[in-house]
Amino acid sequence: MFGDYSIGDLGSIFVMQGFAGLILFSVYVLMALGLAIIFGQMGVINMAHGEFMILGAYVTWLTSSAFQHYLPALFPGYFFLAMVLAFMASGALGMLVEWGLIRHLYKRPLDTLLATWGLSLILQQTYRSVFGAREVGVELPQWMLGSKQITDTIEVPINGIFVMCLTVLITIVVAYVMYKSRWGRQVRAVVQNRIMAGAVGINTEKVDRYTFGLGCGIAGVAGSAFTMIGSTGPTSGQLYIVDTFLVVVFGGAASLIGTIASAFSISQTQSTLEFFMSGSMAKVLTLLAIVGILMLRPQGLFALKVRK
Amino acid sequence: MSDEIKRGLQSPLRRKLLMGAAALPAMALLPRLAFGAGPPTAAVNTTGLAVTDTEVTVGILHSATGTMAISETGSIQAEKLAIEQINAMGGVLGRKIKVIQEDGASDWPTFAEKAKKLLVNDKVASIMGCWTSASRKAVLPVMEQYNGMLYYPTFYEGLEQSKNVIYTGQEATQQILAGIDWITKEKNAKSFYFIGSDYIWPRTSNKIARKHIENFLKLKVVGEEYFPLGHTQFNSVINKLKLTKPDVIFTDVVGGSNVAFYKQLKAAGIDLAKQTLLTISVTEDEIDGIGGENIAGAYACMKYFQSLKNENNEKFVAAFKKMWGDKTVIGDVTQAAYLGPWLWKATVEKAGSFDVDKVAAASPGIEFKGAPEGYVRIHENHHLWSKTRVGKAKLDGQFDMVFETADLIQPDPFPKGYQ
Numbered sequence: 001m002f003g004d005y006s007i008g009d010l011g012s013i014f015v016m017q018g019f020a021g022l023i024l025f026s027v028y029v030l031m032a033l034g035l036a037i038i039f040g041q042m043g044v045i046n047m048a049h050g051e052f053m054i055l056g057a058y059v060t061w062l063t064s065s066a067f068q069h070y071l072p073a074l075f076p077g078y079f080f081l082a083m084v085l086a087f088m089a090s091g092a093l094g095m096l097v098e099w100g101l102i103r104h105l106y107k108r109p110l111d112t113l114l115a116t117w118g119l120s121l122i123l124q125q126t127y128r129s130v131f132g133a134r135e136v137g138v139e140l141p142q143w144m145l146g147s148k149q150i151t152d153t154i155e156v157p158i159n160g161i162f163v164m165c166l167t168v169l170i171t172i173v174v175a176y177v178m179y180k181s182r183w184g185r186q187v188r189a190v191v192q193n194r195i196m197a198g199a200v201g202i203n204t205e206k207v208d209r210y211t212f213g214l215g216c217g218i219a220g221v222a223g224s225a226f227t228m229i230g231s232t233g234p235t236s237g238q239l240y241i242v243d244t245f246l247v248v249v250f251g252g253a254a255s256l257i258g259t260i261a262s263a264f265s266i267s268q269t270q271s272t273l274e275f276f277m278s279g280s281m282a283k284v285l286t287l288l289a290i291v292g293i294l295m296l297r298p299q300g301l302f303a304l305k306v307r308k
Numbered sequence: 309m310s311d312e313i314k315r316g317l318q319s320p321l322r323r324k325l326l327m328g329a330a331a332l333p334a335m336a337l338l339p340r341l342a343f344g345a346g347p348p349t350a351a352v353n354t355t356g357l358a359v360t361d362t363e364v365t366v367g368i369l370h371s372a373t374g375t376m377a378i379s380e381t382g383s384i385q386a387e388k389l390a391i392e393q394i395n396a397m398g399g400v401l402g403r404k405i406k407v408i409q410e411d412g413a414s415d416w417p418t419f420a421e422k423a424k425k426l427l428v429n430d431k432v433a434s435i436m437g438c439w440t441s442a443s444r445k446a447v448l449p450v451m452e453q454y455n456g457m458l459y460y461p462t463f464y465e466g467l468e469q470s471k472n473v474i475y476t477g478q479e480a481t482q483q484i485l486a487g488i489d490w491i492t493k494e495k496n497a498k499s500f501y502f503i504g505s506d507y508i509w510p511r512t513s514n515k516i517a518r519k520h521i522e523n524f525l526k527l528k529v530v531g532e533e534y535f536p537l538g539h540t541q542f543n544s545v546i547n548k549l550k551l552t553k554p555d556v557i558f559t560d561v562v563g564g565s566n567v568a569f570y571k572q573l574k575a576a577g578i579d580l581a582k583q584t585l586l587t588i589s590v591t592e593d594e595i596d597g598i599g600g601e602n603i604a605g606a607y608a609c610m611k612y613f614q615s616l617k618n619e620n621n622e623k624f625v626a627a628f629k630k631m632w633g634d635k636t637v638i639g640d641v642t643q644a645a646y647l648g649p650w651l652w653k654a655t656v657e658k659a660g661s662f663d664v665d666k667v668a669a670a671s672p673g674i675e676f677k678g679a680p681e682g683y684v685r686i687h688e689n690h691h692l693w694s695k696t697r698v699g700k701a702k703l704d705g706q707f708d709m710v711f712e713t714a715d716l717i718q719p720d721p722f723p724k725g726y727q
Contacts, residue, residue, distance in 0.1 A: 024541050133372070134378050134381060157577070229541075231566070233564065235374065
């Protein structure tokens with residue numbers, strides 16, 4: 001297929017394809033981070049992850065509409081405020097859900113699957129009743145549209161760069177919180193042994209609630225960012241949930257590095273294969289490869305070494 | 309409080325109630341005055357449908373919940389509007405249309421089950437419903453087994469014809485061929501690149517488009533790609549577009565993917581003012597989600613646009629907005645759904661009966677002059693004769709019609725040479 005093209009053309013496509021892979025990588029990391037905390041650290045199988053993302057997307061939409069109406073002058077910067085609001089909304093809902101639903105199920109982790117799946121259906125219908133069944137269009141400020149011309153033939157989408165920067169930032173924050181802060185240590189202690197953690201004076205209920213809230217809040221930020229590249233509708237969350245679980249499970253549930261490594265390998269495989277064959281076929285091959293590797297390494301790419 | 313006082317307090321109230329009760333039969337008579345002037349029920353209903361002297365029951369079967377609610381909401385709204393307007397004009401054969409609405413919930417077996425419920429339990433005279441081909445395929449055997457009448461609004465891939473279905477949208481050859489011919493001439497196009505979602509409608513439509521382009525126009529298709537439903541990442545294929553530089557990008561991506569595709573196309577710096585793109589899956593409804601700024605300049609091949617300038621359409625748009633709000637938009641399928649009740653009414657009146665067999669037999673040749681898209685007529689194969697139009701998407705989410713076929717195009721659900 002390359003016979004007819006000049007070296008220059010191929011070179012720039014190669015670079016742009018590299019960026020495409022990196023953007024996909026950032027998207028995967030961003031959507032998986034929240035789940036990596038909730039599923040990886042707390043062991044809760046949160047099927048409503050996508051709906052928490054879409055809550056963030058709707059908050060973004062509301063913010064953009066509000067700015068257009070009341071503060072058109074500040075419209076170019078609304079996105080940053082929208083992300084903060086998305087984090088707070090999804091985080092608050094997450095804490096509420098933890099309090100009302102999840103905390104009763106810590107001893108029955110498999111049941112969280114059913115409970116959160118039910119929650120996802122309830123949330124979808126709520127969005128549909130509140131915002132309407134149709135998709136909403138989130139208007140972006142002018143500077144976030146279009147692409148950056150790097151050379152004559154190389155262009156990189158601005159929203160892609162934005163997602164990349166956001167992902168790096170959030171990953172650093174999460175890594176710091178989970179592995180360097182006192183609070184992260186408490187979270188890990190609670191996960192490893194709830195009773196002992198309680199016995200040494202950790203308020204396990206509070207830790208659980210904030211951890212779940214943090215995971216959901218990050219999902220909200222991801223949803224907010226994805227209004228740039230995807231759709232915002234009551235069921236849009238379903239578009240992300242499979243890939244999200246794939247990334248987290250493949251990476252080895254309890255490991256942040258694993259999530260990143262897994263997002264990297266899946267995204268690179270996917271985007272390279274997509275370039276050489278049709279999208280459906282690329283997806284099939286990617287999934288086959290993941291199934292194959294998981295058969296050999298059921299614990300995922302990176303797993304904590306524990307004595308069994 | 310003494311009993312006397314109590315009675316004194318109660319009595320005016322009781323008298324009012326009594327007066328109200330006395331008025332009830334008179335109120336019940338009111339519809340009788342407006343409806344029921346038609347021919348006797350025994351004559352127009354020999355198969356036990358839910359038809360009384362004053363009422364006829366019709367089913368609406370769409371997804372009001374689930375993924376497809378995004379698309380099907382418009383159809384439900386249009387059908388309800390049509391039925392309300394028909395009732396305001398005196399109904400069908402002097403009978404008021406009563407609607408039973410069922411929710412297919414975006415789940416194909418549910419569609420089949422609800423269709424059976426409507427036919428067997430509710431004995432509806434006809435059903436306005438279904439949207440995706442998958443739901444229609446699930447409902448079709450039920451319609452045939454229990455002898456129902458379905459008015460199906462969506463443009464679809466063809467390769468189907470049933471006594472029990474009237475297809476009010478276009479089949480693939482009707483929708484696509486004229487548009488491809490026009491864009492080829494207008495843009496002097498030599499090469500095409502197909503991008504679609506991976507299911508029956510895009511695959512069949514693209515097959516027809518490819519045969520037409522390669523065998524009849526003698527031009528080239530330089531790529532054909534399918535993505536799983538719900539796919540959200542299109543950067544790789546956009547790079548392939550940049551590499552192959554096709555004259556025309558031809559797309560039939562649907563659902564959430566549709567939004568993602570155009571947003572990323574715009575972000576990747578592909579300017580639709582310079583790069584010709586022809587889509588058969590974006591109506592005004594979809595642009596609402598995509599955002600006008602992401603798709604302005606693209607061409608869409610449809611039979612109806614909200615911006616069509618004719619008297620029927622102006623009335624239709626005004627009535628639709630009055631009923632459903634100023635912000636609602638009307639896409640191709642919504643308009644096709646609006647035709648269903650009207651065509652059914654005309655057919656029943658021609659047949660002089662609600663019986664499904666008689667309605668099916670009377671359907672060919674039925675005309676509807678009040679269609680927002682302009683005159684339509686039912687063909688022997690139960691599809692509609694209709695014009696094909698090409699519109700150019702604008703920033704405000706509306707289309708400018710740039711081309712319209714001179715004549716009605718004959719529906720051809722089993723096109724020779726295209727399979």
